[in-house]
Amino acid sequence: MRKSRALLVLPVVAAVGLTACGGPASGTAAGTASSSSSAGGDLSGTLTVFAAASLTDVFGDLGDQLMAENPDLDVQFNFAGSSALATQLTQGAPADVFASANEKQMTVVTDAGLQAADPAVFTENVLEIAVPKGNPGNVTGLADFGDADLTLAVCAADVPCGAAAAAVFADAGITAQPDTEEEDVKAALTKVQLGEVDAALVYATDVQAAGSDVEGIPFPEAEQEVNDYPICVLKAAPNAAAGQAFVDLVQSDAGQQALADAGFRAPTS
Amino acid sequence: MTLEAHVVVQRGSLGVDVELSVGDGEVLAVLGPNGAGKSTVLRVLAGLLPPDAGRVVVDQEVWDSTDRHVPPHQRSLGMVFQDHLLFPHLSITENVAFGLRSRGMRRVPARAAAGPWLDRVGLAGLGDRRPGELSGGQAQRAALARALVGDPRVLLLDEPMSALDARTRLAVRAELHRHLGDYAGSAVLVTHDPIDAMALADRVVVVEDGRVVQAGTPAEVARRPRTDYVARLVGLVLLPGTGTGAQVALDGGGLVAIAEDAAGPVFVAVRPESVALYLERPAGSPRNVWPLRLVAATPHGSVVRCDLTGEVPLTADVTATSFAELGLAPGADVWASVKASEVAVYTR
Amino acid sequence: MRRRPDPGVPLPLLVPALLAVAFLVLPLVGLVVRAPWSSIGPQLAQPEVGQALRLSLVTASLATVVSLVLGVPLAWVLARSRIRGRSVLRALVTVPLVLPPVVGGVALFLVLGRNGLLGRPLYEHLGITIPFTTTAVVIAETFVAMPFLVISVEGALRAADARFEDAAATLGADRWTTFRRVTLPLVAPGIAAGAVLCWARALGEFGATITFAGNFPGTTQTMPLAVYLALQRDPEAAIVLSLVLLAVSLGTLLLLRDRWLGRGSGQGIAA
CATH class of the missing domain: 3.40.190.10 (Periplasmic binding protein-like II)
Known part of the structure; x- marks a missing residue:
């Protein structure tokens, strides 16, 4: 898990959290809006990503990249087995993004209605x-x-x-x-x-x-x-904008390249 | 069979250098205070402790020398320890048969050979018991049988009676006397109890601080002790001095009249029971009269042992009755007198 | 009849002792309480359970025998001999106690594996491979459990009165005879205690076993491995398996206690 500038950022988190609560509904719209986030620098607060343990290295690098582009943003990861993460989410753990190592555990989360938008398969492992x-x-x-x-x-x-x-x-x-x-x-x-x-x-x-x-x-x-890896922003995300930016980054060419370097391959379906 | 030994060994701050010689059927007592090095000598004889120098020879067979050390299990010896050290997991018969078994005898004949020894030490019928089920005296008898069963050339006894109560000690001492009389090899008895030495030994060596300070028959040692330690053990007051005619000038001051003439350095030995005490200077002017002070009085059987200081430090044994009649208490000033004929004198 | 608290235990000892008991026993209670008693029958009926249990008992017992054969002499050397570097040797012996068992398993690979220091010549010249066999299970368990035996036997040897050995020497017994006929019986309770510890540790061994011996039902899957894998799939099954292992090991130890240590416990060694 990464922790930097956490203390400084605390008041900002609270503010962003409140605004996020105010207008969460249109996930897709937010996604399109921030798809140009690589130009960046406008994201702030804390981004919390729950991700399968096999993604530790790749997501860590992508998180660093996102933080470099957005100096006010702090990205925190919770890497664990997908089933453990799904359990934590259904028990109410606060997170912005969930990336599962299989469809089954993502289904656990979507069955609970926790997703902000339909999950997308972002990579595959064979x-x-x-x-x-x-x-x-x-x-x-x-x-x-x-x-x-x-x-x-x-x-x-x-x-x-x-x-x-x-x-x-x-x-x-x-x-x-x-x-x-x-x-x-x-x-x-x-x-x-x-x-x-x-x-x-x-x-x-x-x-x-x-x-x-x-x-x-x-x-x-x-x-x-083939093992599909789905990802989604969560409905209760405290920092939905940053969450969407991270999902976009994962699906961008740079993200896909990083995944390919680690042995993953692009989704076929 | 003879044992000739010169034991030189350094144990911590104690340097031991002791020469011993024990003949056929002879019992040598090594008498000395605790920490004098007696047991160290015995461990060297047993082979449990290699000496730093010297030699141990038994019947012309070298057990220890500068270039030779026979390990204990290859020495023909038996050893009796202070607290018997019977093996707790073996029966008494198995304990007694242990030496035979370890020297190669089969189980059944070894047990058969152990039987008569149990009879001899008065443990017939107790062979199946464990050591924990025996009294102290019985255990020590079993330990003696275990040491003797192989008919060893050398028998070593390390304070064999010090762990027994007084009554048992008396009985075991008498039996030990009998067994040692029957024993044909060389026996060495280590003890700090002069009665053991007097009762059991043919000869005594007195060891203090790792050195032999006196050697002789038990009677000689008892009559003419040469150190305070032995004198106290045999109940004598020992006063070193210099003889001139019929009197001795003590090294610590004071004069003692004696019955015979003496010259040069001598010991004066006084038996406590020959010292008489008076509250007033006794009449008839005996020659040995000193004003002394009573420092301690301890009951000792039917007498009270009185420790006296002054010109001639003495110990006097007076009957409890006289002690009471005199009304003595520590700190009292008394007159002590000894007949010249009761004073023993021998050269230093 | 009214029972008063045992006057023999002072309060400053009684309270921590009770806490210790609670600390050690409560997890066990947790297992018993949470066990799915209704499904325990079908769980036990699975052939893999019997297989794993049998393998555990056999390998733990073999590991204990190997530990006795090698560990008691080692304990004697540590306690009685005057060889140099004894303290270093003792420290080395305790290494498996502090080494994470998984690391121990990797270390065993490096020595006895196909590419190991000893394993390679064994494999290339004799065609013998040790990993992934029942032998490997016994080796891994012995590696982890033997120090427990060595340390408790060494303690027993140090506590035993060495003068009994002197007495045996004066009775014509050489050191080997003395060891066999005097030392060994005198420290038998210590050896038994060490063997029990060793057996229990071997029975619960997981890390070194799964690393060095792998996990295959019937050959290398012992109960702890079965428990761990069951935990991935069905925590309730894992609880049942744990209880079975616990019950069997406790039962065995109690049985042995009656058989071996039942008598003679009052027979101390004379001081």
């Missing part, structure tokens, strides 16, 4: 095969996960990446022969980095983040289980 540098197991595609001689890691079915993996295997008709079902994607990736498994099924962004120790192998079957 499964990829992560192999240690040099690919010692000569893994070529998803079918290799049926090879009992290889040492393989997948996520446990109880966690999101495991559920996606199970769906991909089912679609492809492959009986996976994993040696370990990891508790989360980072744990699976660690074992690839150490070279202790020949391959693990993780997200493309994880491969990207892992650096040079890990090589990614995209596979066509992943298209069956």
Whole structure:
């Protein structure tokens, strides 16, 4: 979470909060109005963004960029698992923007009627095969996960990446022969980095983040289980203008480039 | 069998340098105050503590020298400790058989061999008990049987009776006397109790501050103590002085008349019971009369032991009756007299 | 009959002691209260639960045996020998106590993994891989749990009267015989206590296990791993599994207490 100039800004927050409460209804209109915010400098107060943990690096950079353009604006993030964030929002946590790592948790929020406008999918993440540098197991595609001689890691079915993996295997008709079902994607990736498994099924962004120790192998079957990332400004947003500006930034060319650099890809739908 | 030892070892601030020699079937008592280094000597003999210098030789077999240290378990010895140290997890029979088992005997014959020893020390029928179920005296008897069972060349006894109450001590001492009489090897008894030494030992060495200060038979040591410590132990007042004819000039001042002529440095030894006390200077002008002051009076059995200061510091034992008749109290001025014939004199 | 408060416990001790009990027991009460008792039957009927429980008990027991075989001699060296660098050695032994278990798991990879210092030659010459096997579970649990045994046995050895060992030496016992026939029985209660601690720690081990041994039902998924993953999906199931683990471990310890420590507790070591 970022915290800067928080004390100085406090009275401004209160003022902006009041005005935001006064006229929240026309979200789309506000969006169009501030789409030229890159020229900027007119936003102020505190912007609170609830975002999936996988967005930590990209959103952090975009937040810094927004603050640089708007010296009076303070951007604060709450990065956590999407389900935890959705729960917090339905329990009344104050936020301006919610970015979920899947449609399901966004639906939790929209079912509660918390969105100011319909969520938009701003990026996608797909499964990829992560192999240690040099690919010692000569893994070529998803079918290799049926090879009992290889040492393989997948996520446990109880966690999101495991559920996606199970769906991909089912679609492809492959009986996976994993040696370990990891508790989360980072744990699976660690074992690839150490070279202790020949391959693990993780997200493309994880491969990207892992650096040079890990090589990614995209596979066509992943298209069956694309993970969409929806984002929206919230109805009760204390700083709706800044929230919309952030959503616009994420969807702008610069935002999309940052996401692509981190291994995400542009939404296809 | 003989034990010849010269033990040199530094223990903290105490430097120990003691020579010992124990012959066949002989019992040597090492007598001395606490902290004199007695137990250190015994630990060296047992091999539990390697000496800094010196040697330990048993029957021409070198146990310790500058280039040799036989570990304790390879020495033919038995040791009895102050508080018996019977293994609490083993029965009495197993304790007694322990030495045989660890020297390679099988379980059954070792237990069988332990039986007669239990009989000999009067523990027949108690073999299945645990040490915790024995009285102090019984435990110490079991410890003796455990030490003797392998028929060792050397028997070491470290204050074997100091943990017992007075009555038990008497009984165990008598039994120990009997067993030591039967024992053919060399025995070394460490004690601070002169009665143990007198009752059990053939010879006594007195150790103070890590050095031998006196050696001899128990009778010699008792009759002619050479240090205050031994003198107090055997109940004598020891006064060093210089003899000239029939009197001794004490180093601390004062003159003592004696029955025989003496010359040069001597010890004067006075038994407390030979000192008589009077309120007035006694008539008949005995030669040894001194005006002294009573500083302390402590009941001691049927007598009251009176500590006196003055020209000749003495201790007098008077009967409780006389003490009462004289109406004495600490601080009282008294006259003390000793017959010249009651004064022992021997060269320093 | 009226009961008065135990006069043996002074108030300044009684109050913190009661607080400590509350602190330790209340979370347990929380688990019991929140447990979905109605669904406990179907939860337990799942084959994975029995599998994970069996694996936990087997691996924790094996880890305890390995810890005893290696840890008791180590404790003796720390307590009795005069080798140099003993204090450094003791500090090293306690490293797994302060190391986050996940880091411990990574460290085990670096030594015993396919690319590890020892693991690579094992793999390349003998074709043996240790990670992701039940052996790896036992190794991870031993790594984390053995220090508990070593420290409590060392404490017992230090507290035991070393003069019994002197007595054994004068009775012809060499140091090994002395250790076997005198030292070991004397510190048996300390060893038992250490083994119980070790077993309990191994049973609850999570971080090093899931890192080094991974998580696969039947081979490496112990109860704590099953609990953790259940927590991701269904917190109620996690509570049920935790209670099962708790009940089984408490039951085992009570049973052993009666069997091993039931008698002889009054038999102290003579001072």
